[in-house]
Amino acid sequence: MRNLRWAIAVLLTLLVAVWVSYEFYTRERDRRAQLESLQDESDLLPAPEQLTLETVTLFRYRPGTLPGDEGFLVPFEVSVPRYEEEARRARELLSRLLREGGTTGGPGTQLLDAASPATDPLYGAAKLRGFYLLADGTAVVDLELDRNRMVAGIVTEYALVESIVRTLRANVSGVTQVQLLVDGHMSTTLLGHVLITRPFR
């Protein structure tokens, strides 16, 4: 009888220990899976369906024009989730610009000759790594550029810079200047030509 009690006690302890270990293991696994899925910080934001939408005007390059030409940038309207916080809002706008700048509908679409985001050699080749809005009104835009896809050249660099600066100034209140970073660092040029050591106003 005594032996039986011992056996039951040990068995129960084992079961509890196994259960605790399993619980810990599954929680750890889920935590890691969740961390993996959060690589893009934007996933931390509320789901779009929980937000109201707003119509904003973004600016993109009009193919065939040179910097300084009339209509170098063409406005187009899109609906985006509205965030109260300006930094989140700006991040959403820029992500949208870079994701769909070459293809989204709106005025001027017929002027674009980029076929799809996959082949867009301008906006499709740039990704927003981070965005910060500083107290003095400096918008810090951290970009990741796919140099193999982007057609090198002054026009390309200017088109990207100008459309980012103009989109921010047109939509985000309080932005006084825009500082660009590449891969998280201050860089002398965006892609070898345009000087980005100082902010754009």
Place this chain on the structure above:
Amino acid sequence: MHSERRERAQSAAALLGVMLLFLGVGWAQDLELWIGQSRQTVDHRKRDSKDYYRLSDLGRSLGLVIQEEGDSRCYLRGPRGSLELLSNRPLVRRGEEYLLLDAPVWRRGREDWWVPADFIEKLLPLILDQRLVPVRPGVFRSEVIERCRVAMSVHGRADRLMLVFTPDEPVEAHLREYRDYLQVSFEDRLIRAGDLERPEDQHLVADVTFDPTEGWGTFRVHKGPRFNRYRWYRLTEPLRYVLEIYGMPTVVAEMPSPPPTGAPEASAEALPDDTASEVVLPSAVPRTAAIVIDPGHGGQDYGVDVPSTALPAEERELSRSEATTEKVVVLEVALGLEELLRSRSIPVELTRRRDVELGDDQRAAVANGFQAEVFLSLHVGGAPSPALRGPVVYVFAPPDDLFSDAERVSTVASSAGPLRLVRWEEAQSEYLGRSVLLAERLQAELNRLFEADNHVIRARLAVLAPIQAPAVLVELGFLTNGEDRGRLADPDFRRRLEETLADFLQEVGRE
């Protein structure tokens, strides 16, 4: 008595539970290695809040030999080399170099070594002949790397050598230039050197070696004393990569020379070997050059590089070293232009004379050091739209938050009197007026040649910012436009382009 037993039982059960809990924690953080269908685990421990993995488990799973030497040293040998680990040191020695880890290697006891997590991704691949692919955090899959044999043959010419690398599988190759050698590496294949022919004459190429431990296997072409420049291109059917090495020209225009004084030019033989240096910085003795020409890009910076897939079928046969790469086009135009200007006795210097990468500051240092009267940076355009065509001349546009005069310029005392110092990145601001006039005239000349109607653009360009002279950057048409691409590939048009630029610069020099 009974309660004493119960307490003892409860204590034992709790102890067992805690032990199992620790075991569970350990299992959860162990590293998984999948070698084919076999799953191997590598013990994990925490030390100073860092993750550590047991070296012997890694060695057993991956077939590596571990040899401990004394209390503080351990060797890890793999198929492609060995690593020397030192106890409590974050440095790992591989051949002649030391590699830094995030945390020190940990020797827990005799033949019980532990390595920090970054060792697995950072250092193990250097000695393995398999690839460790991260599947998810804490899990790696080992993948066999396909092998490829690369033969190398040497073909000699009077003034150049051709080294031909012939892989037996389709594989991408890359060339990178270092000070003493050119490095040829390959992508995604474990390279084995086939027949390795050595050049008989070591003047251009001193030696060719193969290092199986560098990357996946790398060839090094060691420069000889008469090495001058190179050309790298790819041929198909069968796939070959060709490295052409050129020697010093017999009539040298390699060293920047002072303005012509009637002295005869030195021959190549008379020059010391180090005259082949690619970045030519002026000496302390001030020398002047009326014009400094800057061929943009170079080396690993190709500039606009139109991929062959984007070209019409009839142009696809052109290699990247011909008409589709900006760095090549502008260097050829610059060399032609230099020859024309020298033939007209106009002092001229180039920032580079061969395919080498320079920073914007280096280019500006050459121009400012030579006290250039005019700086002309040559480029070819690229745009996201093929519609853009024709030449475009750019002048510097200062940043919007321009420094005030007081901030930009300061004066310091020196033995030769007050010395005026200007901020490097805004040196061009003082010359903007003359730069704009120069740009307008050049734009008009080039528009005539290209039958275009483009205008001068002010842009915040890094290469122009520090130039202490009237300076413009010109894009000689767009490589992304078929018409311009065709023109730039046409030798007759190139000659007319060089003559237009030379005439313009000669006229500017007269004023």
